[in-house]
Amino acid sequence: MGGIDYGVGRNPPLLVNLTQNGRSHRTEISKALGDRKMQYSRATVGQVQLDEYVAVVPKIYSAHDQNRSIWDVWCHTLHHGAAVAERIRKKAPADKLFTEVADFTLWLLTTVYKLSGKPGKRKTAAETPAEMLVRIGSGCSDLLWHRYPGVCHLCYARRMKITEGSKGRRNLVDPCDCSEQSPDGRDKKTKRLDSSSLRKFSEANRGRKPKTIDDWQAMFAAIFGADIKQLSRADIGLHLMEELGEVSDALVRMYSYTKKDFRAGEPNWRQARLEGQIADVFSWLFALVHKVNEAEPVTLSEIVWRRYGSDRLQAFRCPSCDRVVCSCRLIFIPATRPTKEWLQKFQTQRRTRRAK
Numbered sequence: 001m002g003g004i005d006y007g008v009g010r011n012p013p014l015l016v017n018l019t020q021n022g023r024s025h026r027t028e029i030s031k032a033l034g035d036r037k038m039q040y041s042r043a044t045v046g047q048v049q050l051d052e053y054v055a056v057v058p059k060i061y062s063a064h065d066q067n068r069s070i071w072d073v074w075c076h077t078l079h080h081g082a083a084v085a086e087r088i089r090k091k092a093p094a095d096k097l098f099t100e101v102a103d104f105t106l107w108l109l110t111t112v113y114k115l116s117g118k119p120g121k122r123k124t125a126a127e128t129p130a131e132m133l134v135r136i137g138s139g140c141s142d143l144l145w146h147r148y149p150g151v152c153h154l155c156y157a158r159r160m161k162i163t164e165g166s167k168g169r170r171n172l173v174d175p176c177d178c179s180e181q182s183p184d185g186r187d188k189k190t191k192r193l194d195s196s197s198l199r200k201f202s203e204a205n206r207g208r209k210p211k212t213i214d215d216w217q218a219m220f221a222a223i224f225g226a227d228i229k230q231l232s233r234a235d236i237g238l239h240l241m242e243e244l245g246e247v248s249d250a251l252v253r254m255y256s257y258t259k260k261d262f263r264a265g266e267p268n269w270r271q272a273r274l275e276g277q278i279a280d281v282f283s284w285l286f287a288l289v290h291k292v293n294e295a296e297p298v299t300l301s302e303i304v305w306r307r308y309g310s311d312r313l314q315a316f317r318c319p320s321c322d323r324v325v326c327s328c329r330l331i332f333i334p335a336t337r338p339t340k341e342w343l344q345k346f347q348t349q350r351r352t353r354r355a356k
């Protein structure tokens with residue numbers, strides 16, 4: 001069986017005092033991740049790298065996730081994204097909003113985890129051939145940096161086209177000023193040329209890429225902070241939903257093409273687009289947290305820890321069963337129970353029909 005090997009629980013814990021050893025030591029340890037169990041706490045969780053979040057947080061549900069397709073995981077992501085929007089609309093208290101933001105983040109990280117891998121290469125036994133084509137080529141922090149290398153990608157494209165020395169020219173990495181500009185009307189070809197240029201810029205400036213999850217939050221605040229001040233929580237919730245829709249589109253376009261589009265290089269462009277859209281979702285997630293932060297100081301790392309972290313276990317864990325790898329009893333048909341059994345349970349409906 002080709003289940004996902006998460007490594008958790010099979011290796012002795014790596015005992016490190018993170019508060020003593022600090023950030024550089026943590027980075028070193030991160031490299032050893034995959035075959036070691038890490039220790040986390042409320043105090044250090046903001047200093048954890050984003051890629052480590054992708055490697056660690058989805059592990060909580062690793063046993064169940066083997067039975068989930070990418071579509072299953074994405075439906076859950078959409079569900080909690082929509083629930084975030086609902087809580088915003090109903091002006092729910094902060095703790096209720098945070099629970100949904102944490103759940104949404106967990107599923108989003110699980111999506112990134114599920115999508116990583118080689119196109120065409122099977123990761124779990126249950127993967128369908130089409131699902132094996134829906135893959136991203138970059139890690140989470142890379143796909144974010146390629147889209148937001150210390151600058152808004154739309155601002156970058158616009159600023160590059162203004163000739164040096166002319167009046168409208170600004171420093172490339174100045175904060176976003178998209179709200180003062182006319183809407184983005186670029187065609188597909190121009191967008192692709194711009195994204196190639198942006199990619200070169202992000203590679204050349206790789207040394208400036210934020211390291212920890214809190215560093216990412218600070219970077220997005222520096223780019224979009226002024227813009228976010230002008231937006232309501234509802235505006236941000238709508239933007240987040242819009243980006244989730246765009247990821248949905250980018251996902252299905254990994255394996256569905258028109259005859260004209262089905263040519264060499266096209267899957268690469270589509271993969272880059274998918275990665276860019278996922279980056280946009282993260283940017284609006286950070287924007288939402290930043291908006292809430294205007295009213296009460298909070299970080300995304302803190303929101304996730306409040307729901308999934310345990311200071312007692314020094315680990316991320318399932319809030320229902322309190323286990324590092326969730327052991328809540330879930331039934332997946334046909335993976336863990338036969339379809340026949342499900343059909344028997346469906347009888348009530350059939351009887352009703354017969355009675356008519």
Ligand SMILES: [Zn+2]
Pocket residue numbers: 152153154155156176177178179
């Ligand atoms: Zn901008």
Ligand SMILES: [Zn+2]
Pocket residue numbers: 318319320321322323325326327328
């Ligand atoms: Zn559980």
